[in-house]
Amino acid sequence: MIVPGFVLFPLLLFTILEGISWIISSKSFSYEFSLHLSINTLRYGISGYEWAVTAMVFYLLASITTIGYFNRFPASSGGWMVSRLPGFISLILLLALPTPSGAALRFWVLRPVEQKKEIVVTNKDFQRFGIKHNIPDRDTIKAIPGKNLVLVYLESTENSYLDETRFPGLMPNTQALMKEAVVFEELQPSTNGGFTIGALFASQAGYDLTDLHLSGRFGNDGINPAVGNRICSMPGVLKKAGYFLSFMASNSLNFASTKVILTEFGYDEPWAAEDQPPEIRQYYGFTGEWGGCRDSMLFRIGAKKFQALSKLHQPFLLTLMTIDAHHPDGAANPTGPLYALPGEEPSQLLTAIHRTDLALGEFVAQLKRQPAWKNTILFVMSDHLAMNGASTIHLLRENPHRRLIAFALNAGTPRRVSVPGKTFDLAPTLLELAGVQHNTIFPLGESLLGQPNPRRLYGDIELAQPVMMALLRNKSGYSPIEEQDKAVHVVTTPYVALKIDGVPMPIFSYYTGNTTLPSAKECYAIRLSPENQAIQWHRSKRAAPVATFLEDGQKTLLFGKASGPAGVLTGLSELPPDDYILAIQENGKFRTVHGPRPETLVLPLAQDRTPAAPTESR
Structure with a gap:
């Protein structure tokens, strides 16, 4: 056994997905691919690529059958190191080299990690890439x-x-x-x-979209409008x-x-x-x-x-x-x-x-x-x-x-x-x-x-992204001439969003960029910066992924129905199942408001303030 079947299958899948990415955009995994990776576009894509989809399904089925055949007999315990050591070496090489699996790792795992790194940017950097930073506020x-x-x-x-x-x-x-x-x-x-x-x-x-705009899980679940919102x-x-x-x-x-x-x-x-x-x-x-x-x-x-x-x-x-x-x-x-x-x-x-x-x-x-x-x-x-x-x-x-x-x-x-x-x-x-x-x-x-x-003309290349993102971080936030209410509201017009101190963060659906209220089993989580700006978001039907998202320790918003992960994680699952829960986790503790009408929910961002609307709190 060179590579175990449960590992080989996703490697084959990444190979197929990267092939699709090259068909779409003439490059490996990128936003052109990820923003088209959705059920919303699958129904259109199949109508244009019937033969390609048929070949992909056949290839996967054939691969599964082949993997199962060659792995039907367990390796002897004495030959464990002989049989598996080459597999581990092969796996490391597949992830490190410019292979489909390595490209997937870099785009969906390493890219978000790099995005969080603090990079010092100087005036010379702005000049080098022709990026202006003396931009007036939109107000x-x-x-x-x-x-x-x-x-x-x-x-x-x-x-x-x-x-x-x-x-x-x-x-x-x-x-x-x-x-x-x-x-x-x-x-x-x-x-x-x-x-x-x-x-x-x-x-x-x-200017171009950046990693900051597309900081959802897979790059296809919404664009954060709070990034650069003062431009x-x-x-x-x-x-x-x-x-x-x-x-x-x-x-x-x-x-x-x-x-x-x-x-x-x-x-x-x-x-x-x-x-x-x-x-x-x-x-x-x-x-x-x-x-x-x-x-x-x-x-x-x-x-x-x-x-x-x-x-x-x-x-x-x-x-x-x-x-x-x-x-x-x-x-x-x-x-x-x-x-x-x-x-x-x-x-x-x-x-x-x-x-x-x-x-x-x-x-x-x-x-x-x-x-x-x-x-x-x-x-x-x-x-x-x-x-x-x-x-x-x-x-x-x-x-x-x-x-x-x-x-x-x-x-x-x-x-x-x-x-x-x-x-x-x-x-x-x-x-x-x-x-x-x-x-x-x-x-x-x-x-x-x-x-x-x-x-x-070089301000949009990958090397210039840290400089552009530094500018966008500086040009994101609140109006300098409007007073904020220091609270979180749920709004449903002109689109469904959590309004965080006056700045909307859309409640994106799965993999489409559309905005919808969470269903009975869903929960929407938004990680906040120290300045209470939305920096990352996650939507899930299971409590475990949301709990993992909360483990970072940063201030995080939760929104969903009591029948879903929001009820489980906040300890309010005994509420009526159709009640919505809006919560903030800070220092490992939750502050919550809840009620049947989401647009009435208002939750102060600071603990020493009282809600601005009549909602139940805990």
Whole structure:
């Protein structure tokens, strides 16, 4: 026996999972992979990778059978050292070397440990990576409005598809629009902007997601909005200038904390096709394979929204996010124009891209007929490059200069901008294009219309993460001009969260980034810093993992029903099973409040204060 079966099975599983990660993101375990590792996306992923999933199941079953066969006879006691010593050496090598198991260990075990280390950061470090640290608090931001802004994210649609020699006639409308636009030719994805939620965050926050934002258990159970919450985003600047902010998506916002992020950015109206009630879905024919509507329908609804927003008598931001070109093979209705490469059968992915291009052309034509168009900037961009699992990837790799599509219509004299940039540069660039005057500074992003610091292009690499995280720790916390109540509240709008001294920490569900109240058997635990800021969270149906989470000794919040781990750990399991318990563990002791209505629960953070709401305490 070289490696015991119970060890060999997870090693095989890690091998398969890393293979999937390479298919998705062209790299080993990363946030691109972990944020897609959920039941919420499995139902979509299987529809695109049927053969891969079948092969994976067959491989695991065959491996289990083989392992069982070769381990059916126990090793003799005399040969224990001979049989097992090579196994232990092999296991250590598998974890230490750049193998799938070693990659899993480094990403899910060592990364969180490294994150907790205190690293001294100097001004030279900030300068080295082009990271600004003299950033004003978001409460002190002042802004003067400019033009309306319409922002369109094209799913996985990169500049390679504009090559007429490889894809003749694929995107005629985009080609025509770019001739009358300001085109940004050298825009690349930022390090954590290679997937949709990372690109959305970076393009609107002006910096990349970091390990601090994704400090749940597996990196796929929510993004902590309290990290860097004193930094103003691009939508936040527009909000200060009096803009109405609307967001519309073809699929769902209940993925990877999208709704939480949009809410914290200040969007007034986050809308998604999949999240609409059944009667609305039926009326509009929302039957999209990816859970929402086709991009053509999104653009039609978006044109009507533009018309409605133009009647508000206030400036607005309208953001549309498409989905049809999603890997591996896109999504397209059975009826409609097809696209095929010369001499080949029609491609569903290329057909989806072609139809989205046609819908974009119609959308722009409709906007141009509206009076509000003369005071509107329309910006079109790829969210990220096509993923490694796209059915066209063999053709895209022939392009040695793969870049994001990015261009602005109605932005003055058509021209080409060749300044190198990354996703996070779009936040200040959009504000300048719209003519919005403001006093904010973004940690990394700088306008591509000027002469940005070239060092900022290295501010998102792994080596710069400790510097960025030092800045974010300094820019997290409480408003300097608002008074806090020094208590924890349960809130259910605009999303389910524990409001800790005025700062919300979402109650994330398992592996989806959605927010829900704990079920009858669940408990949500949040570890607090000495400044009472949320730094880590854990949701579980069993008391043992939560108890382990509590062993760190730091101040920790618990929230759940009395019938679950919260009742067991606090000694309140005798309460009515539907009662919610909100508790703080400090110095090994619990302080609690409880009741049937979670939104009435208020628990002081300090022991010498009394609850601000009438709840039972213990």
